[in-house]
Amino acid sequence: MTQNSASVPATAESAVAAAPVKLRLANVAKTFENAGQNVEALKPINLEIREGEYVVLFGPSGCGKSTLLNLVAGFEEPTSGEITLEGRRVTRPGHDRLMMFQEHALFPWLKVIDNVVYGLGWRPGYRFRPRLRRQKARELLKLMHLEEFARSPIHELSGGMKQRAALARALAPDPKVLLIDEPFPALDALVRARLYGELQDILVRTRKTIVSVTHDPREAACLGDRVIVFTGRPGSIKTEIKVDLPRPRDINDPQVAGYAGKIAALLEEGQRETIPGEKV
């Protein structure tokens, strides 16, 4: 884990603006071939994500935002264009761009702690040091308030606890970028609100670079430093909104709701061609 920065700037912007570019997408486009027909999923996308930034990809379902996340994760290759992480081209999945899925995807054959340990096993520096791996896993479980459940099998955890365990597992190998595909969709509102808080807590503590995908404007406003709004199929970037609020943000905060309203309005604008220079 990186250093715990006690004082976090109220606006992420000032710190982030100076930070180096972590992830760069240059003219990234994706076309799927389906039964001999080419279906364009993503028009060329240009995007720069800086270190420590939380970027939310927001858009209607089927707008290609999840596809874009899959491309960054390396599960699929872009039809054209290039994705680079710290200047190095992305070619396949790896724990430097670790992805969290809509489902928790924890391995049921492993105990909670062994799930967290799992991803460390392939990291240089941890490879042949099982004790170090367990120590790190324990720290993360503590951070997620799961230390009493370290030795529990997965099926004994509640939905929210499973998501927290999945987050601990994702953070363990210390990914350069954390990719989150629709965080916590299957949970009730109360548990979600708490998880949003915890996610921001982690963000503040570790200054992790995060890219997540959502179609919920409130979630976008609550989590993102920047919200990238996508148009419908084929996906392209319509505009972006900077969310200039201090963290941690409460999803029920009126200011968050204000931003959410703006984001939702942008989505509903639908097919209108020109968007006036959206400045928040």
Add this chain to the structure above:
Amino acid sequence: MKPSPEKKFRFYVFGFYLLLFVIWQALFSLRIIPDYLFPSPLQVGWRLWELGNDGMLWPSIKATLVRMAIGFSIAAGIGLVIGMPMGMSRVVNSCLKSLFLGLQTLPSAAWVPISLLIFGLSDSGIYFVVIMSSVAAVAIATSDGILHIPPIYLRAARTLGTPGYAMPFRVILPAALPRIVTGVKLGWTLGWHGAVSAELIKSSIGLGYLLYMGRELNDAAQVLGIMVLTILFGLLLDRFLFGQIEHRIRRRWGLLTSA
């Protein structure tokens, strides 16, 4: 905790078996079939008791179980080793699956003549029948299990940086385990058929041998008694050993709706 339906109906199940015995006894008492061909439940129980006292029964049960334990362990190992490449390669799967499905249609007893030809009257012939009867079920279940792994586990493994060489044993095999166990359960039953069939013809000990002896001696009580015992042991192991393992794995893998 609400009682499982099986517990709730336990009383009825008990009553059903009691009724079965009453009907059996009634049929016997009516003397429609001569009693040397159709013994009463009491005569069957008595014969089993006698066999036990003569020191015939327990060594035979043990012999059959030991043969199963050894033979089936080998079969399960072979099944896994063949099933894994079947599950991971479409080519291997299309080649071997039809063969194994074909072999599965062969009754276990049909392996006995060829085992006699190859192994003569030795014990290895019984192992051969057990293995041939059960290997196909385990291999097919392993490959099916691998083909039906929820893709999310494989994606998670890849994003966590699992190298290719570690995938089979760290992810693929454990992820496929629920279906593999179901196949192992089926394989055990088929192997059990094979063991008893082989013992009928080529052994001097075992449940199958006692069946054969009963026929030689025109002892219907012994034949029926050993049949009941064979069912009982097969059922016991299936329900309580493999059934329990299967249940626990399915619960852990989140495949049971109510825990």
